[in-house]
Amino acid sequence: MKKLTRRTFLKVSAGGAAAAGLAACTPAAPAAPAATAAPAAATAVPAGPARGGTAVIVMDSDPDTLNLGVTSNYSSGDVGAKLYNGLIWVDTNFGIKPSLAESWTISPDAKVYTFKLRQGVTWHDGKPFTSADAVYTFQEILGKFHPRSQALVKRMKSIEAPDANTLVITLVDPYAPLLLQLNVFEAPMLPKHLFDGQGDVLKNPAGLKPIGTGPYKFVEWTKGASVKLARYENYWEKGKPYLDNLVFPIIPQAANRGTALETGEADFLASFYLPLTDVERLSKSDKLNQKRGIAFPAIYFMMMNNATPALAKKEARQAIAFAVDRARIITQANAGIGRIGRGPFGDGFKWLLDPAVDYSKMYPRDVAKAKSLLDAAGVAAAADGTRAKLRLVVDSARAPFVTAAQIIKENLKEIGIEVEVQAVERAVMTQKVYTDRDYDLTLQSFVSSGDPAIGYHRLYVTTTTRVASTNATGYSNTVVDGLFAKAAVTPDQGARAALYVEAQKILADEMPTLVLYDDDTVNFASKKLAGVFGAIDVRDRWEDVSLTK
Amino acid sequence: MWRYILKRLAQALPVVLGVIVFNFTLIQLAPGDPVTLLVGDYPATEEYTRQVRADFGLDQPVPVRLARYLEQLARGNLGFSFANRMPVGELIAQRFGPTLMLMLTALGLAILIGIPLGVIAARNRGRLSDWVAQVGALAGYSTPDFWMGQLLILIFAVALGWLPSQGMRSARSVATGMQATLEVFPYLILPAFALGFRYIALLSRITRSAMLDALSADSVMGARAKGLSERRVLIAHVLRNAALPIVTVIGYNLGLLIAGSALIETVFSWPGVGRLLFDSISKRDYPVMTAILMMVSITVVIANLITDLVYAALDPRVRYAR
Numbered sequence: 061m062k063k064l065t066r067r068t069f070l071k072v073s074a075g076g077a078a079a080a081g082l083a084a085c086t087p088a089a090p091a092a093p094a095a096t097a098a099p100a101a102a103t104a105v106p107a108g109p110a111r112g113g114t115a116v117i118v119m120d121s122d123p124d125t126l127n128l129g130v131t132s133n134y135s136s137g138d139v140g141a142k143l144y145n146g147l148i149w150v151d152t153n154f155g156i157k158p159s160l161a162e163s164w165t166i167s168p169d170a171k172v173y174t175f176k177l178r179q180g181v182t183w184h185d186g187k188p189f190t191s192a193d194a195v196y197t198f199q200e201i202l203g204k205f206h207p208r209s210q211a212l213v214k215r216m217k218s219i220e221a222p223d224a225n226t227l228v229i230t231l232v233d234p235y236a237p238l239l240l241q242l243n244v245f246e247a248p249m250l251p252k253h254l255f256d257g258q259g260d261v262l263k264n265p266a267g268l269k270p271i272g273t274g275p276y277k278f279v280e281w282t283k284g285a286s287v288k289l290a291r292y293e294n295y296w297e298k299g300k301p302y303l304d305n306l307v308f309p310i311i312p313q314a315a316n317r318g319t320a321l322e323t324g325e326a327d328f329l330a331s332f333y334l335p336l337t338d339v340e341r342l343s344k345s346d347k348l349n350q351k352r353g354i355a356f357p358a359i360y361f362m363m364m365n366n367a368t369p370a371l372a373k374k375e376a377r378q379a380i381a382f383a384v385d386r387a388r389i390i391t392q393a394n395a396g397i398g399r400i401g402r403g404p405f406g407d408g409f410k411w412l413l414d415p416a417v418d419y420s421k422m423y424p425r426d427v428a429k430a431k432s433l434l435d436a437a438g439v440a441a442a443a444d445g446t447r448a449k450l451r452l453v454v455d456s457a458r459a460p461f462v463t464a465a466q467i468i469k470e471n472l473k474e475i476g477i478e479v480e481v482q483a484v485e486r487a488v489m490t491q492k493v494y495t496d497r498d499y500d501l502t503l504q505s506f507v508s509s510g511d512p513a514i515g516y517h518r519l520y521v522t523t524t525t526r527v528a529s530t531n532a533t534g535y536s537n538t539v540v541d542g543l544f545a546k547a548a549v550t551p552d553q554g555a556r557a558a559l560y561v562e563a564q565k566i567l568a569d570e571m572p573t574l575v576l577y578d579d580d581t582v583n584f585a586s587k588k589l590a591g592v593f594g595a596i597d598v599r600d601r602w603e604d605v606s607l608t609k
Numbered sequence: 610m611w612r613y614i615l616k617r618l619a620q621a622l623p624v625v626l627g628v629i630v631f632n633f634t635l636i637q638l639a640p641g642d643p644v645t646l647l648v649g650d651y652p653a654t655e656e657y658t659r660q661v662r663a664d665f666g667l668d669q670p671v672p673v674r675l676a677r678y679l680e681q682l683a684r685g686n687l688g689f690s691f692a693n694r695m696p697v698g699e700l701i702a703q704r705f706g707p708t709l710m711l712m713l714t715a716l717g718l719a720i721l722i723g724i725p726l727g728v729i730a731a732r733n734r735g736r737l738s739d740w741v742a743q744v745g746a747l748a749g750y751s752t753p754d755f756w757m758g759q760l761l762i763l764i765f766a767v768a769l770g771w772l773p774s775q776g777m778r779s780a781r782s783v784a785t786g787m788q789a790t791l792e793v794f795p796y797l798i799l800p801a802f803a804l805g806f807r808y809i810a811l812l813s814r815i816t817r818s819a820m821l822d823a824l825s826a827d828s829v830m831g832a833r834a835k836g837l838s839e840r841r842v843l844i845a846h847v848l849r850n851a852a853l854p855i856v857t858v859i860g861y862n863l864g865l866l867i868a869g870s871a872l873i874e875t876v877f878s879w880p881g882v883g884r885l886l887f888d889s890i891s892k893r894d895y896p897v898m899t900a901i902l903m904m905v906s907i908t909v910v911i912a913n914l915i916t917d918l919v920y921a922a923l924d925p926r927v928r929y930a931r
Contacts, residue, residue: 121888124647125694210657262664267694283693283703284880285777305779311878312888316775319767321897323774457891487641487893495642525655528645562752 073383109590109606114305116326118317120333122310127267128248129197130205131215134332137245139211139287139308141599143184144272145410146195146244147175147227150510150596152354156239158428160273161190161227161247170551175227177235183251184277186369191213191221196252198229205261208509209246212238227386233549236556237511244600246509251483275603284310295603302606313511314453314459316338318342327589330598331355331581334394351593352584358399358579359505361519362468363493366534366572368500370439370448370477377571379433380501381423383475384468386576392461404567405516405560408508410579417568419575430475442571447476450500453492456475456483463501464576468501502532510561510596514546520544520567535572555605614914621910628906633678633899636890637671643893647691665691678899688896692889697900699884702858706873707777708881712866714797715805716859723809724855727816728848733825742813749810754869758803758876765799775878800877804869808862815858819851826850852923860916867905 070515117161124133128140147161156165199322203213213219215238218230241247243598254266264500270278273296276289287308291301309326311317311333318338320326322345334342343350362370364380369516371377403417434440437446452468454461462483469479479501484492493502506529508515521544522536525554540563547559585592591604644662662668681688685856730742766774772856773779824827824847832846833839870883877891880899889897 114781122693124692204660205657207657236675260664262661262694263689282880283700283709283877284884309776309780309878310880311775312875312884313775313878316762316876316878319762319774323766325773325775325780473690485641485891487645487891488639489642490638490645495645509625527655527658 061451103115108299109302110608111302111303111606113606113607114277114307115589115602115607116307116309116320117304117328118320118326118330119287119308119310119332120314120317121312122281123287125262125267126270126278126287127201127250127261128244128270128272129201129250130262130267132207132245133308135308137597138330138599139289139331140248140270140272141244141274141597142276142289142306142602143270143274143278144244144248144250145181145274146178146247146249147242148239149600150240150243151594152596154510154596156241158409159244160194161242164239171231173229173231173238175229177225177227178296179225181273182294183253183273183468184271184292185251185254186294187253189249189251189273190224191227191495192224194227194249195219195221196256197247201250201255201261202247206246208514209241212241217446234551235513235549236547236551236553237513241508242546243510243597244274245597249435253350260586276303276306279305286310292558297411297603301603303602306602321345321348321584321586324586326591327586331583334582334584336397336582339395339397344582347587348584349587349589351585353580354583354593354596354598355579355581356508356515356596357508358505359408359516359575359576360398360404360503360505360579361401361573361575363502363504363531363533363572363573365497365500365502365532367497369448370450371500373439373506374570375433375437376439377514377574378423378569379430379437379439379475380472380477381419381428381571381574382426382433383477384574384576385425385471386419387425388526389464389467390577393467395460398577398580401577404520404564404573405512408576409512412512412557412563412564414561417561417564419568422568423502424527427474441476446478447477449478449480451480452480452487452501452503453482453484453499454503455486455489456498457486490528494530494532495526496533497526497534501534503576504529507579513544517544517548520575531572533572535570536567537570540566557562610918614918617914617917618910621914624910625903625906629677629679629682629899629903632902633675633895634671635924636893636895636898637674639893641893643667643691643895665689667691671773678896687900690889690894690897692892692894693897697896700897701900701904702886704882704885705880707879708870708883709872710793711801711804711870711879711881714801715808715866718801718805718857719812722805723812724778726809726813727844728820728843730813730817731820732843734821739817742817746810746817748816749806751812752806754803754807755876756871757806758873760798761799761803762876762917772796772826777880800873800879804866804873804874805870808865811853811858811862816851818854819854820847823847823850829853849923853920856916856919860912860919863912864905864909868910 062599082233119135121135123136123139124131125136126139126143128136128144145160147159149157149159151157160178160181164173164175166173167181176189177194180445183189198213198219203388205477214232214233215233216229217232220228220307222228234305251271254271255261255264257262275292275295276314277292279288279290281287291304295301312319314335317329317333317342321329321342324347364377366372386400390396390400401419403414403419405412407413407440434447441447452465454465456462465483469481472479492498506515506519517530520535520540521531522541523531543559543563545554550559583593583598588607590606594604595601629749644658644667647661666674678688690700693700693923726742732738733739762774765772773796777796780793782789782794789841829842829846832842841861869885870881871887874878874881885897886901889901
């Protein structure tokens with residue numbers, strides 16, 4: 061096997077390629093991690109960041125479980141990222157950085173990944189971390205229980221541990237986003253000795269009293285109140301973490317989360333938990349720092365049920381794209397936060413964008429054009445001017461969606477489509493949209509998790525299983541399916557981009573789903589916190605965070 | 610008396626059982642599948658979904674699930690929460706204390722503020738203080754308690770900064786034991802007041818009208834004629850007679866407090882059972898939801914029983930004969 065250095069590989073790997081692409085597109089991009097990771101300069105203490113103190117991180121609900129290997133729940137990830145480590149972590153430029161894997165090599169056919177695991181790493185109970193833990197985690201936990209990584213493990217032909225510090229993963233076919241997906245959220249390393257032979261993984265006590273290798277160890281979880289963690293003194297990154305304690309208070313009422321930051325009761329509020337209506341107010345606080353736009357790309361869109369007669373023809377769906385005022389949705393429903401949806405993948409992945417596909421140019425708001433397209437699709441107006449009646453299903457807990465639905469209702473009325481907005485509980489929405497497909501239009505959002513193959517393919521590929529967070533439109537195009545399948549197993553980024561460009565052209569024309577806007581995350585941190593925002597996911601790398609006086 | 614109590618409790622058994630069966634069945638008939646929420650926000654494979662469904666016994670038809678549930682209940686097992694991945698009994702035990710603390714404080718506030726307000730209003734019938742108390746009570750009774758909560762937070766936590774806005778103690782607190790218990794006090798004030806507000810209004814109105822009734826009784830004229838002090842007349846003769854409707858209202862409206870606590874606990878991030886109930890409904894966590902509703906129905910039954918006993922003690926005309 062010919063060895064590649066990490067640097068060489070990064071050029072062809074998904075993450076590295078994305079980083080290179082980003083750098084090329086935005087040469088003046090600020091070096092975010094460096095900018096925020098130098099707290100010592102301000103205090104003029106040459107020894108590095110101050111040690112000690114407690115940081116308070118707001119969450120909206122209890123984690124599902126603290127076994128990060130069996131959930132993709134956001135709060136679980138928030139706490140879990142501090143308790144566990146992945147083999148790698150991802151910086152704000154999609155750069156892949158070593159974590160429990162010190163280094164790695166990739167075979168020329170991009171199928172065999174050999175990881176050199178860090179030595180001297182211990183679990184919070186003192187036992188050493190070895191390759192046996194990694195093998196067990198992949199085979200017995202992630203492969204069986206992790207909502208996202210199950211599919212990843214299925215791509216692996218074998219997972220082997222030739223010695224205590226080496227892990228060899230052999231893939232069935234090359235898979236471009238593999239390394240990226242080995243981060244702590246998708247592939248946290250779990251202790252074999254606490255799970256092996258201990259019965260039901262989902263009911264294992266380690267889900268409530270977790271043991272990881274991460275910078276903080278578990279102290280206490282009072283359901284409905286808070287989760288508390290404390291510095292792990294034997295953390296493998298010497299001298300880190302800087303903070304003594306992390307506390308995660310659970311604040312279910314959206315309006316109170318911002319309040320907690322303003323009153324100083326809390327220090328950090330991630331975009332995910334923040335009601336957008338509070339952004340303007342919090343921005344004015346002189347106690348807070350704001351950080352925009354670091355996150356894995358995510359898109360907000362309207363699925364159109366292709367089985368609904370009025371939406372069966374592409375002209376009808378294009379008509380809706382012409383009619384919906386997406387700029388107004390961003391301004392009025394989303395407090396002005398978001399980037400107008402550029403194409404089928406939004407604009408989060410610069411390296412795959414097709415200059416020819418730009419919805420603002422292809423589908424500018426044009427009521428007359430929309431009406432003529434509806435005529436062409438055979439969705440004719442009745443005597444009272446009504447062409448169709450459609451149900452728009454949204455999750456009632458997502459306030460921006462409820463407002464956006466009203467705007468869409470007004471927009472479509474102009475072209476003779478009566479919209480009945482059905483704002484229902486999430487459980488009911490999931491059943492109506494994904495299980496029963498008993499809807500015409502629905503507002504949803506998907507997170508890319510760092511690569512279109514992980515998070516965006518599912519929006520367009522032919523989907524027959526009626527599972528949540530998949531393509532519920534019934535749209536099926538074998539050409540698109542083929543392009544996606546190939547893009548997933550093509551290691552070279554340029555070659556992947558070409559495949560995506562081709563797919564985007566088709567999707568922009570057939571319009572199974574209208575992308576409304578790209579996420580533009582807004583996170584708030586107390587000015588006392590230094591070293592935050594080092595990773596692309598703001599929940600990660602809290603070993604670098606410290607408190608200034 | 611013991612026979613009476615036992616008889617009443619025996620009568621309550623079918624009520625509680627009915628509550629369990631009704632709620633268990635109703636929520637399962639409601640749209641919304643807990644498994645779709647459990648498997649997360651990313652497409653899970655069918656195999657995985659099936660496995661999660663089987664793991665939590667959700668692959669069985671509703672009657673089978675109900676039978677299994679009743680069977681384990683009879684053995685004192687409240688089941689396993691699939692949304693929280695822990696035994697329901699443990700989960701509720703963790704959250705019961707905070708709710709009890711909140712409810713009792715609210716109830717105490719209502720009694721300590723509501724009854725004197727009603728007495729003052731009745732005593733000064735038609736005067737300014739009566740009018741103020743009446744309008745205040747009406748406003749209080751018609752104010753939604755979650756809105757009241759939000760308002761209290763804005764005024765006393767954000768604008769004035771006097772009291773904390775949420776939680777049971779400071780997230781940064783490292784206190785333990787007695788110190789930790791004392792720390793709860795400032796956190797308790799706003800939610801208890803928000804929860805008790807309607808109750809205060811209700812009690813002051815009932816007290817006022819009951820006092821007015823009792824004041825017009827001949828016995829009061831007799832007591833006054835005997836030359837008793839007005840204070841003594843009010844407390845020994847009027848209030849004692851007015852106590853019956855007041856006790857009834859306190860006891861029978863306990864449900865109001867329990868229902869209110871679901872909202873107030875959410876507004877103030879109070880880690881109690883009310884919020885757990887709210888969460889369990891939205892997550893379709895049937896075992897937790899059914900267990901809490903069962904507990905609520907038992908509480909209401911017991912509260913009503915106690916009310917009846919107190920009633921009998923206060924009024925010699927009512928006796929638990931037979």
